[in-house]
Amino acid sequence: MGNALLQSIHVHPVKAFRGLAPREAVVEPWGLAGDRRWALIDARGKVVTQRQQPRLAQAAAELVAGGGVRLSAPGKSPLTVRVPPPVGTVPLEIFGDKVEGVPAEDAAVHAWCSDYLGVDVRLVHMDDPATRRPVDPEYARPGETVGFADGFPLLLTTSASLDALNSLIAQGSQPADGPLPMNRFRPNVVVAGTDAWAEDDWSRIAVGEVTFRVAKMCGRCVVTTTDQDTGERGKEPLATLGRHRRIASSLVFGQNLVPLSPGTIRVGDPVTVLA
Numbered sequence: 001m002g003n004a005l006l007q008s009i010h011v012h013p014v015k016a017f018r019g020l021a022p023r024e025a026v027v028e029p030w031g032l033a034g035d036r037r038w039a040l041i042d043a044r045g046k047v048v049t050q051r052q053q054p055r056l057a058q059a060a061a062e063l064v065a066g067g068g069v070r071l072s073a074p075g076k077s078p079l080t081v082r083v084p085p086p087v088g089t090v091p092l093e094i095f096g097d098k099v100e101g102v103p104a105e106d107a108a109v110h111a112w113c114s115d116y117l118g119v120d121v122r123l124v125h126m127d128d129p130a131t132r133r134p135v136d137p138e139y140a141r142p143g144e145t146v147g148f149a150d151g152f153p154l155l156l157t158t159s160a161s162l163d164a165l166n167s168l169i170a171q172g173s174q175p176a177d178g179p180l181p182m183n184r185f186r187p188n189v190v191v192a193g194t195d196a197w198a199e200d201d202w203s204r205i206a207v208g209e210v211t212f213r214v215a216k217m218c219g220r221c222v223v224t225t226t227d228q229d230t231g232e233r234g235k236e237p238l239a240t241l242g243r244h245r246r247i248a249s250s251l252v253f254g255q256n257l258v259p260l261s262p263g264t265i266r267v268g269d270p271v272t273v274l275a
Helices: 054-058 107-117 159-170 238-244
Strands: 005-009 024-028 038-042 060-063 069-073 076-081 090-094 097-103 121-125 154-158 189-192 204-207 210-219 250-259 263-266 271-273
Touching: 005 263, 038 090, 054 107, 069 107, 076 107, 090 121, 107 121, 154 159, 154 210, 159 189, 159 238, 159 250, 210 263, 238 250
Parallel strands: 154 189
Antiparallel strands: 005 189, 024 263, 038 121, 060 069, 069 076, 090 097, 097 121, 154 250, 204 210, 204 271, 210 250
């Protein structure tokens, strides 16, 4: 695997919104700088994702100075949101984790998001990712934390495994449902130059100057069946993953990473398997 390299980087400032593809990103202990520090919550305090609201695929968020975001969506005028002062937190729930978040200050922000989705939601910010939410203790080391990502600081996928999956989809009962683009899987880092499924066997890697441990395979959900341009849903890739990539009770694609060192990663960085 001597020629593996970092093909692309993806940052999602608001969970479930469309991501950005910067050429470089700072790696913080809880994930890429600016990634999933914001999320929507419903009236019960539960985090809202594309699982419930596939229309979020068409909403976009760009990072602005100071950690704020500029929101845009079909039929809506863009809106810039500042980071709120870290006071007045509200309880919320994300995949069973009880967490605190800080609502955006301006009521117009919540109205903008609620109007787009047609349900009552609020936009919240994770003010202190170093303390707010531990990584799943079954897979974590002491002190590891995560923002509003599903469960781990980063998600890695490989282009070779996507090619292999698309070949399997093409051989299946509904080949017209493929090929799928990588954005269906909403990764943070995409690696090129590996064999298909090579990442299954990694336990520690380096991307440029930054080292990561591979915490666990990523179990996939209905979001992967959501067209990230239209919000429409199909059957793939879950149908094919169910036939070919079922491990224990999960349909797996990609690997969850936890940073072991700080630094900056850049597109084109070499990727080295350390263990």
